[in-house]
Structures are given as structure tokens and as C-alpha cells.
Amino acid sequence: MASGFVNIRRDVDDKFYRYRMPILLTKIEGKGNGIKTVLPNMSDVARALSRPPSYTTKFFGCELGAQTSVDEKNERYIVNGAHDANRLRELLDGFIDKFVLCKSCKNPETELIILKVGRTEDIIRDCKACGERTPIDMRHKLTTFILKNPPIKARKGKKATNGDAAAGVGGGGGDVTPENGNGEEGGDPGAESDDELTKKIKAEAAELNQDAAIEKEDWAVDTSPEAVKARQKALESSMAAAVLGGDDDGDDDDENSPYTQFGNWIMDVPETEDQKALNIAIYKKAEELGIEKKHKAVLILVTIFTEDVVAEIPKFAPLLKKMVTSEKHQKALLGGIERLVGLAYPDLLPQVPKILMALYQDDILDEEVVTEWGTHVSKKYTDKDTSKRVRKASAPFLKWLEEADDDDSDEDDD
Ligand SMILES: [Zn+2]
Structure with missing residues (x-):
């Protein structure tokens, strides 16, 4: 289905860049008020980013102010309205920057973890490459969705295990004397x-x-x-x-x-x-x-x-x-x-x-x-x-x- 691959960081012009993803494809369906943009390879793209496809789809919805529909079972990911493929790819760059790349070293090999501080929660990018933990901007509307749909299932098929996650816990939280x-x-x-x-x-x-x-x-x-x-x-x-x-x-x-x-x-x-x-x-x-x-x-x-x-x-x-x-x-x-x-x-x-x-x-x-x-x-x-x-x-x-x-x-x- 995917017609080509691009660097996860599209700003990196390196043919040998390790981290690649299928280029996001779009297909317009329907007419008039019912017109919608189907994302046929959203699950492949999301898998390359180690994020659930619901996160990327909802992110488009947040950014475009559009309704989305997520059907993981049938791999149907839809954004209401007609949206240009290039625009959505640019938005995807934004998602990658905000929710994937390590803020410290810009490596995409990160895991989202929800860190409890007191009675509240923060979402942190845990970087497998440099070990840094960098916080997600909690003002983005997608964070509410992520907290309601925590990334536990995303661990399936990934190297990370619960043991890994638990072992990494000591470093977070921002303890400061x-x-x-x-x-x-x-x-x-x-x-x-x-x-x-x-x-x-x-x-x-x-x-x-x-x-x-x-x-x-x-x-x-x-x-x-x-x-x-x-x-x-x-x-x-x-x-x-x-x-x-x-x-x-x-x-x-x-x-x-x-x-x-x-x-x-x-x-x-x-x-x-x-x-x-x-x-x-x-x-x-x-x-x-x-x-x-x-x-x-x-x-x-x-x-x-x-x-x-x-x-x-x-x-x-x-x-x-x-x-x-x-x-x-x-x-x-x-x-x-x-x-x-x-x-x-x-x-x-x-x-x-x-x-x-x-x-x-x-x-x-x-x-x-x-x-x-x-x-x-x-x-x-x-x-x-x-x-x-x-x-x-x-x-x-x-x-x-x-x-x-x-x-x-x-x-x-x-
Ligand atoms: Zn890093």
C-alpha cells in the first residue's frame, strides 16, 4: 500500500537515516457535508512511530478542528472534511516533533509514559537513545486524549516491556533540592x-x-x-x-x-x-x-x-x-x-x-x-x-x- 518511505524527521536530508516511515497517504471519500479524508496507511505510519494510530488521527482532529473517527479493528482512520495530503504530512511533522522526538537529542526512539506527580499526571517522552526524559506540553488538547487512552497497548510488538518501564522510573519526576x-x-x-x-x-x-x-x-x-x-x-x-x-x-x-x-x-x-x-x-x-x-x-x-x-x-x-x-x-x-x-x-x-x-x-x-x-x-x-x-x-x-x-x-x- 505504501508508495514510498520518508525519514521520520523530514528535515533530515540523509538517505541513510535509520528512522523511516511510510509516507502518509490520503483518500477523499464522500461528497458535500459527508466528505471525509481517509488515511489508508495510518496504522503503518503510526507503527513506525511506535504510537497508536488513534493518537496521530486525533492529533489531526485537534489541529484542524475536525471530527475524526478511529476504528482500530478495521484499520479505518478518518478525518472529516477534505484535507490536502501535504497539509496532513506537515501536521504529522508537528505530531512527531511534539509527541515523538526526544526533546534533548531529537531521536524518535521514545516511549510515552504517564508519570504521576501527586494526584496529577504528566506525559513524558522517555528516550531510548540518550536516556533523557522530556515532558510533553500538557496544554496541547491531545494530552487529554492520551491520558484517557494511555499508551499501554502500544507496547505490543515493541521491545519495551513492563520491566523496562519500571526500571526507568527512578529518573523522572523532577526532584530538585x-x-x-x-x-x-x-x-x-x-x-x-x-x-x-x-x-x-x-x-x-x-x-x-x-x-x-x-x-x-x-x-x-x-x-x-x-x-x-x-x-x-x-x-x-x-x-x-x-x-x-x-x-x-x-x-x-x-x-x-x-x-x-x-x-x-x-x-x-x-x-x-x-x-x-x-x-x-x-x-x-x-x-x-x-x-x-x-x-x-x-x-x-x-x-x-x-x-x-x-x-x-x-x-x-x-x-x-x-x-x-x-x-x-x-x-x-x-x-x-x-x-x-x-x-x-x-x-x-x-x-x-x-x-x-x-x-x-x-x-x-x-x-x-x-x-x-x-x-x-x-x-x-x-x-x-x-x-x-x-x-x-x-x-x-x-x-x-x-x-x-x-x-x-x-x-x-x-
Ligand atoms: Zn534523547
């Missing part, structure tokens, strides 16, 4: 200190390490569909709780709530060079939805950030200043940061001090609010363990704040 975090902003995270705050954070850190070890063991043991499903449910409710917060001021949990709309709109916002226009557009959207003054809008706003958050904060600072107008807003912002670094990008944990520093230096966060936040674990925005993890990572910054306050001297430029 303040000592190996980024302490360069000042203070000396390695130094012994008797102050109460440090003691408290160290005690929590020790406890956290224990909890994390236990959780990883759980995950290694239980990858049954039932267990995965149960964790998915937990994730959904914890995310819903995160968005709604404790002091809810209305019925926001439906799909049409202004917060959901704001979040979806931000997720689809195109990249632009014109940062000022982008800031204005975001504010106007919030205004249009009537939530520009709400602290929960700040929580949603944080989803605009990516793994480059440290560099992005100054760009969005004018917008943040406009929307973060009270202590409550600052707490929502910190809650959003907890979710960003605790759940979406666990690799960012070592950068928490830099993130807080950037927000502090741009006068978006007040010293009192950050200190109060940093010393009180809360379940309001994430699960307790994630909350602890993030606060633990913030220790060097909190220490710097306190010391800067004590001697009233500049320690941020040493």
Missing part, C-alpha cells in the same frame, strides 16, 4: 542557616523526597488501565479545583464559563513579534469576557507562559501589572506558577527562584506575599505534594529576600 537549583541570584542555598524558614523548608523537603519515592513506586507497579483511569479522574478533578479555587464566586466549571473561554483563547493565540499588541489583545479579551479584574483570570493568564517563562515574564510584565492588582491576585499568580512548574513543565522547578525574582523585580509580586506563600503549603491550586515541591524549589529566593531585608544591602549582583 535547593542545593542543585539555581541559586545564582544571590544568597547561598548550600550554606547552613539557623533561620526558621530554612529549617521549615528543609523539613518539608525531606518529607517530600519520601513521598515522591513512594509515588514513583506506585506508578511503576500499577499501569493497569483501571489505575490509569482512576488517576486521570483525579487529575481532572484536581485541575478543576485548581481553576475554581476555594473561594468560588460563581458557577465557572462549565465549558462556557468566561474562564474556560479565556483559557482556550489564550491556548490558541498565535505567536507574534508584536508583544505590545499581544498584551493589549489579551487584556481586551479578558475585558470582553468581563473578567479583567478577577483574580482567577490571572491564574488562567499564566497558561500563556512556556518553558521560557523566565525570558517571557519581562515581555508580559505590563499586562501582568495591569491585571495583578491585589494580594489575592498575587496569590492567584503564584498558584498559576505552581501549576506551570509543578505540572506543566516539571523541568522548570530549578528555575523557580529566577521566576520569582523576575516577578519581584518587575514589581508584580510583593515581598510579604511571596514570603507568606513560600512558607505555607496549600492545596488550593495544586495537590499538596506539588505545592511542597514548588515551595521547596523557591527556597533560595525566599532566603535571598530575607537576607536582603536584614542587611538592607544588594546581594543580587554578586
